[in-house]
Amino acid sequence: MSHLIQQYSLERGSLEIEYMEQYFEEFRDRKTAAEINHRLRGREHLILISLAPAVDDPDHTIPVAFKVGHELRPLEHDPPLQDLQQRLADCLDIRARRIFYSWIGGTRKEWRGQGHYRALTEQQEEWALRNAYDELVVKTKNKFYAMRATLDHLHFDVLKFERNRLDNGESKMYLHKRLTAEVIRRHRTLRMVIEAA
Numbered sequence: 482m483s484h485l486i487q488q489y490s491l492e493r494g495s496l497e498i499e500y501m502e503q504y505f506e507e508f509r510d511r512k513t514a515a516e517i518n519h520r521l522r523g524r525e526h527l528i529l530i531s532l533a534p535a536v537d538d539p540d541h542t543i544p545v546a547f548k549v550g551h552e553l554r555p556l557e558h559d560p561p562l563q564d565l566q567q568r569l570a571d572c573l574d575i576r577a578r579r580i581f582y583s584w585i586g587g588t589r590k591e592w593r594g595q596g597h598y599r600a601l602t603e604q605q606e607e608w609a610l611r612n613a614y615d616e617l618v619v620k621t622k623n624k625f626y627a628m629r630a631t632l633d634h635l636h637f638d639v640l641k642f643e644r645n646r647l648d649n650g651e652s653k654m655y656l657h658k659r660l661t662a663e664v665i666r667r668h669r670t671l672r673m674v675i676e677a678a
């Protein structure tokens with residue numbers, strides 16, 4: 482099966498991601514287009530959406546999965562990214578390596594288990610290596626079992642575990658993946674990527 486992926490510009494992509502997020506009951510704080518815009522503006526980023534036939538109308542193609550990532554700079558001024566840097570300072574050399582932060586993403590329930598997230602991740606990896614990034618970093622929580630399993634299948638290694646003493650499900654997990662030509666050679670999905678306005 483070939484995956485159809487759309488790569489978006491910031492303006493339209495932010496609106497599309499805001500729309501997608503409403504389908505995820507797992508997300509407590511759904512991102513708005515304004516927040517996405519604020520985070521990504523002036524920063525190298527990649528907004529990808531996977532399309533697939535609608536369940537009730539197979540002739541009609543709709544957005545079913547998304548993945549948004551951005552560069553992590555050696556010196557961040559945005560408070561959430563400063564916080565991220567401080568938390569990872571003891572295990573990630575942000576000054577020496579170019580880091581691409583895989584910020585948000587997911588697949589709508591009805592389309593899970595069809596390889597959409599693998600396809601988006603492989604596309605992000607290919608793009609990031611082409612744009613001279615050394616590694617991907619991602620954050621999740623202990624309680625997100627599907628995401629943890631998926632990142633395991635996608636060969637992300639654990640960087641750090643941050644225990645939440647009140648609720649272990651809320652403990653944070655940071656994972657990473659070094660980008661090499663070999664990683665790209667091992668990719669398994671067929672993808673067609675089109676650029677949206």
Ligand SMILES: CC(C)(COP(=O)(O)OP(=O)(O)OC[C@H]1O[C@@H](n2cnc3c(N)ncnc32)[C@H](O)[C@@H]1OP(=O)(O)O)[C@@H](O)C(=O)NCCC(=O)NCCS
Nearest residue numbers: 587588593594595596597598599621625627628630631634
């Ligand atoms: C996690 C999630 C993105 C997976 O999306 P998906 O499109 O179903 O994933 P894919 O079909 O591309 O699967 C990728 C790999 O992960 C594995 N995988 C996916 N979901 C899994 C699960 N629930 N349990 C075990 N393995 C799983 C697949 O078997 C596949 O491995 P393979 O390619 O080696 O066969 C999706 O379940 C989701 O959006 N969940 C909610 C989002 C979420 O919890 N976010 C938390 C904030 S970080």
